[in-house]
Amino acid sequence: MKIYGLTGSIGMGKSAVARMLRREGVPVFDADAEVHRLQGPGGALLPAIDARFPGTTGPMGVDRVKLGAAVFGHPHELKALEAIVHPAVQQRRMAFLRRHRARSFVVLDIPLLFEKHHDRKVAGVIVVTAPAWKQRKRVLSRPGMTPAKFRRILHLQTPDAEKRRRADHIIDTGTTFAATRAQVRRLVACLEAKRGR
Helix, strand or coil, rough: EEEEEECCCCCCCCCHHHHHHHHCCCCCCHHHHHHHHHHCCCCHHHHHHHHCCCEEEEEECCCHHHHHHHCCCHHHHHHHHHHHHHHHHHHHHHHEEEEECCCCEEEEEEECCCCCCCCHHHEEEEEEEECCHHHHHHHCCCCCCCCCHHHHHHHHHCCCHHHHHCEEEEEEECCHHHHHHHHHHHHHHHHCCCCCC
């Protein structure tokens, strides 16, 4: 089984591409979705998070505003949170890989793939991209998003041009939905063709 990494900067359409891949029958592991489950209502990580960051959890799971305030701008606190979250996500990822070991390939949806050097651990990297103006329009339409917050997020991410330079495959979502879906189908056919090579 080959493992491919899927990534893309904020607002590039990575989640939409992940859904398209699933519709084509490709197993996709979504790291962010796993974090939300682990930190959501009844989530397995709530006791550990509340013990380390008291008052940041409740019946609905993690209070993202309170937890964000506790770790944002505090590298030591962020590392403490990552020490709780990352091993749990790693366990879920390993279970996903075991479950799909008979498949020719799977995709790991990892937002910070380059930033955390996961690109070294996959057979190839799929980068989702779009024109900067479209990215900005998408992101600023999100509830609670501001130009300043958008700039801060971009500052923490590997630039899109660098991601595209390092990609093995690129999906452009700056076009129509149908055209993007056609790109995804071509990609799936290409990865299937590489089976056994």
